[in-house]
Amino acid sequence: MTLNENEITLTLNGESVRAWAPSRMHAADFLRQRLGRTGTHVGCEQGVCGMCTVMVDGQAVKSCLMLAAQLDGAEVRTVESLAEENGDLNALQQAFKRHHGLQCGFCTPGFLMLATSLAARGEPMSREQIRDEISGVLCRCTGYEGIVRAVEEYLQLQQNEGQVVEVEA
Numbered sequence: 001m002t003l004n005e006n007e008i009t010l011t012l013n014g015e016s017v018r019a020w021a022p023s024r025m026h027a028a029d030f031l032r033q034r035l036g037r038t039g040t041h042v043g044c045e046q047g048v049c050g051m052c053t054v055m056v057d058g059q060a061v062k063s064c065l066m067l068a069a070q071l072d073g074a075e076v077r078t079v080e081s082l083a084e085e086n087g088d089l090n091a092l093q094q095a096f097k098r099h100h101g102l103q104c105g106f107c108t109p110g111f112l113m114l115a116t117s118l119a120a121r122g123e124p125m126s127r128e129q130i131r132d133e134i135s136g137v138l139c140r141c142t143g144y145e146g147i148v149r150a151v152e153e154y155l156q157l158q159q160n161e162g163q164v165v166e167v168e169a
């Protein structure tokens with residue numbers, strides 16, 4: 001901590017944490033640099049690319065558009081929260097792998113957290129709705145088809161409470 005830093009207490013991936021950040025530090029840098037959650041990626045830093053998407057109080061947000069100080073008292077989930085305790089990929093991550101929803105992987109944490117927030121709504125979604133909902137994250141590699149199929153399969157899986165659903169290309 002240096003002078004002019006704010007104390008921030010939050011729940012991060014289920015754990016209570018406390019750290020300090022300058023008033024002008026944005027939340028993405030805070031998560032990466034002060035809390036070591038480097039799974040949250042930073043691309044444009046102006047709200048366009050969506051790479052920095054995390055969940056704050058259950059909502060997907062672009063963390064480069066929030067100040068670190070705004071996380072005080074919040075419940076935050078980053079991509080590090082998704083894998084199972086034994087390190088296995090969760091069902092959403094497995095769907096991305098199965099459908100080739102990533103290449104370089106730089107955009108992937110943003111899509112995973114956005115899809116996690118969509119699943120939390122518990123509503124059925126058409127492929128077109130999914131395309132619309134995920135349009136806030138940009139991918140330069142995949143052409144999006146595998147990402148859309150992976151998200152669709154995961155949402156259907158959630159709807160069907162554990163039934164395995166294969167989504168066709």
Ligand code: FES
Nearest residue numbers: 043044045050064
């Ligand atoms: S880094 Fe946040 S939207 Fe691009």
Ligand code: FES
Nearest residue numbers: 103105139140141
């Ligand atoms: S997989 Fe490379 S940017 Fe999406």
